[in-house]
Amino acid sequence: MSEDWPATSSEFDGEAYAARIAAIAATGKDMHGEARFCSALVAPGARILDAGCGTGRVGARLAELGFDVAGTDVDASMLAVSRRIPGVRWHLADLAGLDLDEAPFDLIVAAGNVFPFLAASTGPRVLERLAAHLSPGGLLVSGFGLDRAHLPDPAAIVDIADYDSWCAAAGLVLLSRHATWDGDAWSDSTGYAVSVHRRT
Numbered sequence: 001m002s003e004d005w006p007a008t009s010s011e012f013d014g015e016a017y018a019a020r021i022a023a024i025a026a027t028g029k030d031m032h033g034e035a036r037f038c039s040a041l042v043a044p045g046a047r048i049l050d051a052g053c054g055t056g057r058v059g060a061r062l063a064e065l066g067f068d069v070a071g072t073d074v075d076a077s078m079l080a081v082s083r084r085i086p087g088v089r090w091h092l093a094d095l096a097g098l099d100l101d102e103a104p105f106d107l108i109v110a111a112g113n114v115f116p117f118l119a120a121s122t123g124p125r126v127l128e129r130l131a132a133h134l135s136p137g138g139l140l141v142s143g144f145g146l147d148r149a150h151l152p153d154p155a156a157i158v159d160i161a162d163y164d165s166w167c168a169a170a171g172l173v174l175l176s177r178h179a180t181w182d183g184d185a186w187s188d189s190t191g192y193a194v195s196v197h198r199r200t
Contacts, residue, residue: 034181037181048109054073063088
């Protein structure tokens with residue numbers, strides 16, 4: 001994410017966050033919509049980067065599905081939890097300066113409001129770095145809230161038109177946009193956006 005990620009807040013402590021996710025999962029809620037959405041976009045065994053991976057929920061599920069997965073986050077407390085999950089390469093890194101020593105990825109997923117939590121004005125740079133880690137024709141999939149009702153208080157509101165312009169500047173073309181990870185239709189009044197861009 002970025003260096004201003006509020007890691008000192010108990011809400012974003014890795015252990016506390018993992019406990020909250022586990023409590024939600026215990027209610028029977030489907031926790032794998034992001035992985036299911038992404039897995040339908042690429043071939044079996046594709047290389048996937050979970051950008052802003054947090055405690056590793058999405059990356060872990062993608063690895064279970066047979067993909068070659070790496071994850072990265074700027075928060076050491078989050079990565080301390082994710083590194084307990086085998087089968088994924090976990091990296092401590094700021095997305096604004098991302099420079100992984102790995103081959104390009106077929107798909108990068110930024111789930112869980114990664115972009116609203118970036119440091120102010122770093123969105124264009126983050127997208128440039130993510131695009132640089134995509135293979136030609138590779139996909140960037142992001143999902144984030146667009147209004148206060150769909151975002152936690154510390155997160156900033158990112159205008160979807162600004163996001164698209166940052167993507168365009170990074171050489172990424174919009175392929176589709178959805179209101180949910182289940183692929184529901186998106187409209188301008190939707191408070192959440194799942195966007196799929198392709199590297200040209």
